[in-house]
Amino acid sequence: MSVKTIAGLELNVSDEGYLEDMTQWNEEIANEIANEIGIELTPKHFEVLNFLRKKTEAKEPLTIRGVGKSGIVNIKELYALFPKGPLKFSSKIAGIPKPTSCI
């Protein structure tokens, strides 16, 4: 764990830059993390981000398929929004933990 200044706030992040506390998240933080990855956020991005945050708050596992069935985007569109690793990048920008397996 380390401390990183994002959007003027000192935040605890994992070694890979994921927020440790999802409640500290705001849209400015999202924009700054997205910029680092090279993604410019649009309202559609935020719809997906908020969906992922809601799922995480409810302690429900995230799946690409779940996002595809959310009614917000289909999977192809999800890839277009977050190229080269949709769940990996969208969860980082959404301020939620990285999707992991058991090891």
Place this chain on the structure above:
Amino acid sequence: MKNLLILGAGTSGTMMANHLRPKLYSNEWNITIVDQYKTHYYQPGFLFLPFDTYTENQVKKVGKKFIPKFVNYIQKKIERIIPEENKVVLEDETLNYDVLIIATGSKIAPEETEGLIGPLWKKDIFDFYTFEGSLALRNKLRNWEGGKLVVHITEMPIKCPVAPLEFAFLADSYFHKKGMRDKVEITYVTPLSGAFTKPTCTTALNYLLKDKDIKIETDFAIEHVDNETKEIVDYEDKRIPFDLLVTIPTNMGDEVIEKSGLGDDLNFIPTDPNTLQSKAHENIFVIGDATNVPASKAGSVAHFEAETLTDNILLYIDGYPLKKEFDGHANCFIETGNNKALLIDFNYVTEPVHGKFPFAKIGPLKLLKESVLNHWGKLAFRWIYWNMLLKGIAIPFVSRNMSFKGKVFDIKTK
């Protein structure tokens, strides 16, 4: 008389019947368990069957043998659960319940990926998450002359998330032993960001892939299988060629969950992660792979869940508040090939750590390190499964919640 009904006589359902029968008065509670299949499979054995380590008969037994006396066992198909009426409809009768335990598990859904069940299915494309698939793969491997072996995960969550990686490790050993490792290229394809996704494991275990010359493709979410070019294709049109594809298809809960309107988009049932009560109905409890809790879908997890759930059912019946006890504890052996294995111990929030198990400082098993003893442990587990675990006999010194005694938090990820 009141009725406690268990749906599914797999690992979880069988354990619950064995835990609860001695604890519920026979003159007050009927216990009934329903499963449409006659055979109980030792599913961890499906990993070994393709490599001729286990025989067919070592991984299957008649399920009824493990159901305790004074539990009514019904071998019929479950058609629908009607929670509003506390009823379960079977193929030709309807059962009433006061308390329902759903243990209907998860299974592969290859039809969810376009082109998977096509001309190459069971010819050059196999799964090993079913008895039939694992057996067919064994027969294929016996005569396979080599080429590109692709081990592939469609998407998470899957039953035993680490089994595909173990398969890749065991394949490396298998082909070495057959003297044909130089004829086989092994590629591991995952929708996640790496073979190891937890920083402690990445640090401690990444050497395994390199040592075994296993190539890795990450962040790959399959869109379809191209049967003509023999490639798997992702949503960004990245293509990975294969001669032999060993895939873990999408895993889903049973269709009865969907028909009954009880599941999420993968037919897993929204369940309280600490009490194991279903979120929608207070007299319905869910265990094992059927839940949507963010723990591994594995018999090890179900085993720890069963202990908490037994207490919670007794508390519920007597009108007491439930224990928010289950912590996502898992304790698993991971085969790494060459007769070695790792042992990992973790829960919802704690990553796998170093240390000794089950006794602090003494062990004898080492956590997160390869050893021959861990491999023996994994093989011995088949006996423990049939003779202790299913029967609800506690495994000595292994507690339902994760213990932090003797655990070493020494892995620096940077």
